[in-house]
Amino acid sequence: MARLILLLVIGLLAASCAQSADPPQLNSATAQSDVFPSPQPATATDTSANVDSSDNERTETAEPKQSDGSAGEAVEPATSAASSEQLRIRLDGPTQTFSLDNAERTVPRGILREVGFFGGGGGDGPVCDPYLKPTVVDFWGNKFVTEWMVDAVIASCGWDPNENVLVQVISQDGKVMKENTMTLGGMEGALYFQYTPDLNSALGVYTVRLSGISGSVEQTIEVQPPNGPRVYMDGGRIVLFQFQPNETIRLYSYEPISIQDAFVASQLSPSVVYTLTVWNEFVTDAEGQLIIEGYPGSIFRIVGEQSGEVKVTPLDTFHSILTEFKDVSVLRPTDEEISQAPDIWSLVEFIDHVEPGERTYELTTGASEPLYWRMRWCAVDTDILKANLTNISMDFKIDGLSVGNPQLRMSEETHENTGWACFRWATIVTNWPIDRATTLEIEYELRADVDDGRQIYPAGAYRQVVIVRSTPDAGNSSAITPPADTLGKPYEPPPAEYVMYEPLDSLPTVDSVKPTIQSLLTASDGEGQVGQSAPWIAADSPESLEPVPSTGPEFWNVLYVDTCGWPTIGEYGVSIQYPEGSVEFDTNFKINTLDECTRYLKYLLPQASLGTYIIQFATYENMKQVVNLVPPSGPRLYVFHEGNQGSTSLLLHLFAPHETVRLYEYKPDEVAPGTLVLVGWQEFQTDANGQLYIGTPYCISNICMSDPNAYLPTFVAIGDISGEVNEFNQFQERQVVGESILVSP
The missing domain is CATH 2.60.40 (Immunoglobulin-like)
Structure with missing residues (x-):
């Protein structure tokens, strides 16, 4: 069986990843500007097609599709969907120059200082089973549709292993646009050809004709116009096309960080980390185009004030440079930043884990204070350490979002007291919100029992959680500072008193409630515009x-x-x-x-x-x-799940102050699906703000739900003043009560 040899063509500027020294990193102490300080209402544009969509679709078609072309038989071309008016980029238009002298060297808010690059390489392609005649096979389901600078890939089978095949690309008017001879060279009947339309090449349908001693076959390729903003490379120039007219854009320049330690590099994914060095701001012309000359760097990314982040066409394997952490900044620490930032573990009384579990700490810092956040694993020697790390996964989370490897600095070191071999993960967190607490969590999971040479740590999940609160007037005033909240406030009611739910079996006399009721599972049905061609x-x-x-x-x-x-x-x-x-x-x-x-x-x-x-x-x-x-308009009964086990808790909200409220619990009827059975109740009194935070013995973790008697309860509250209140089901994802639980008089 022959296999197609796939080539991975990376359409990025050449970058050397083996530099002897790290590029200069922007200092977090001067990072004060936002991605765009004064954003304007935008007309959204689709940037999802900036990466070759055919690559994404190749793995989604299980069975290869064959064309009907045969030896000496032409394939009927498809009708072009392209406009008859040729779309063109003005490659000879006005240019602007990237300037290092006037470049900004701060880290704008919302931009990652460190990003990851995922490399790739060739490999064995799909199996080309024996064919009796030359045949084009759509292994990847790409439908042979492409655009400027994006490869159209054609695989064909059924050739003689050593024959020469003439490849021609023919335009709609019959002109041969490209022609060359390819030699199979013993590939046992498999031929792989890719056609990349140049900038400003004519839109429409092209025919690729493959001819040899075994016969001939044709396949059409449709070149469509780009459907959103694009960034192209034209020689050494950067070409922006289809942005918004007179749109402010920024070009962020990144350079690779040298990882000298081979073992540390082996722990990294992505394979290469880049750091932001400088950036320039430009404005597109009245047609949304721009040509930038003189860019001297390795890797860049464009972010438009309205168009958003736009990658380089055809292939850009960088993660987004826009941070997911909207109100904190996360940085891969430099030596200087480590020496200056307070260590979180020096601000709390750290207690190590000897078995799976969770420890929680609390601290208060200045809103602009950078804190050094780290964790390390040590063993008696290097060999044992490396063996330990194969069974350890380390995850840093901020408010539930994982910190990516590019923002984590990893290093080997020797323990300062014991001389043991250690591996460290570390980051810098700053720009703390002052209106809420930030949760920092380090979770390290041992996939098997781990012996560090002195002690065996049982397999399981270990968590170290730090709750960070900040004050607006503390910390280093030169560091990153959050913008003032000038337009309104979030909905922030006062904290509620906490009690536990301890249900009673006997029913109260004050309410006449039904012992069984019907449940209702609500969900979006997606109806409303069925039959339309657009979403x-x-x-x-x-x-x-x-x-x-x-x-x-x-x-x-x-x-x-x-x-x-x-x-x-x-x-x-x-x-x-x-x-x-x-x-x-x-x-x-x-x-x-x-x-x-x-x-x-x-x-x-x-x-x-x-x-x-x-x-x-x-x-x-x-x-x-x-x-x-909008704020809640009446009394609410909220059900939510919190903590590692997903413990079920309730919140009574906007009831009357000091109101007597009876909480009724129903469980699913195992005999009659869709029916809920009353199993308990308890009377409470809300606090002075008409609220009450109620803990329950239930949870939704796998451990809890593995109990054969486990179930998900449904609650209904009846207040002396507020009346009957069902669970608030805003997201339409829960099973709720489908009728009143009160018996009709």
Whole structure:
């Protein structure tokens, strides 16, 4: 069997990863500017197609598709969907020059100082089984559609292993645009050819003709116009195309960090880490185009004030440079930063784990204070240490989001007291929010029992959690400082008193409640615009949302929109316009299936102000949803899960002060699905703010739910003043009560 040899062509500027010295890193102490200090309301554009979409689709077609072409038989060309008017980039237009002398050297808020590059290489391709005649095989389901600077890949089988094959690319008017002879050289009948349309090449349908002694076969390729903003390389020039007219953009330049220690480098994923060195700001012309000359660096990324982050076409294997941590800054520490930043473990009384479990600490720092956050594993010698690390996974999390390897500095070292061999993970965190606590969590999981040469640590999850609160007037005033909140406040009710739920079996006499009731499972049905060619927003997507508790009694602002009918699987750009007019671009919305609707869910960090939010999906005119975040309008019963075990807790909110409230618990009827059975109740009194935070013995972890008697309870509250209140089900994902529990008089 022959195998196609795949070539990976990386369309980036050449970068040397073996530099003898690290590039200069921008000092966090001067990083004060935002990604864009004065964002304007934006027209969202789809940046998801900036990476060759055919590469993403190749793994999604299990069975290869064959063309009907045969020896001496031409394949009928498809009708071109391209406009008859030729789209062109003005490559001879005005240029601007990248200037090192005038470059900015701060770290803008919202931009990662360190990013990762994922390298790649060739390898064996799909099996080319014996064919009786030359045949084009669509192994990857790319449908032979491409655009400027994006490879169109054609694989063909059925050739003589040693024959010469003439390859011709023919335009719609019959002109031969490209021609060369390829020799199979013993590849047993497999021929691989890629065609890359140049900038400004004619749009439309091209025919690729393969001819040899075994016969001939043809395949059409359609070159479509780019459907969003693009960044191209034209020689040494950077070409921006289809951005917004007169749009402010920034070019961020990154250089590789040299990792001299081979063992440390082996622990890294991605394979290469780059650090931000300088950046320049430019403005596109009236047509949204720009040519930048004189860029001297290795790797860059463009971020537009309206278009968002745009990668280089055709292939850019960098992670996004936009940080997920919206209200803290996370930096890979330099030696100087380590020497200057306080060590978190020097501010609390650290206690080591000897068995799986969790320890929690609390500290207060200045809002601008950088803190050095680290963890290390030590063993009696280097060999034992390296063996230990094969069974250890280390995860740094900030408010539940993992810190990427590019922001973690890893190093081998010798313990200062024992002389043991150690491996250290470390980062710098700064720019603390003053309106809420930040949770730092280090979770290291031992996949098997680990012996460090002195002690055996049992397999399991070990967690060290630090709750960080900040004050606005402490810390180093020259470090990163958060912007002032000038436009409203988030929804922040006072803390609620805490009690435990201890249910009674006998029913109260004050209420006449039903022993069994019907349940209701609500969910978005995605209906509303079925039959349209473009995607649509589900008719029952909310236009009004409230702040809700998420994994604790603190309130979070959460946006969600149910979307349906997407044309292709892949990533789509989303822009969110905040009430004060600023715009955030989210590149993490991915469509994984075309058969179902997909929910876009966005936790706003930090807790954002109440008001009107505008969510725009890609460039579709009908994919805009206006959502009003409003305070709760009446008494609420919230159910949420918190902690490592997902413990079930309740919050009574906006009841009357000191109101008597009876809480009724129902469980699913095992005999009659869809029916809930009353199993207990308890009477409470709300606090002076009409609230109560109630803990329960239930949880949703695998350990809890493995008990054969475990179930998910459903609660209903009845207040002497507020009346009957069901669980608040804003996200339509829970099984709730489908009728009143009160017996009709």
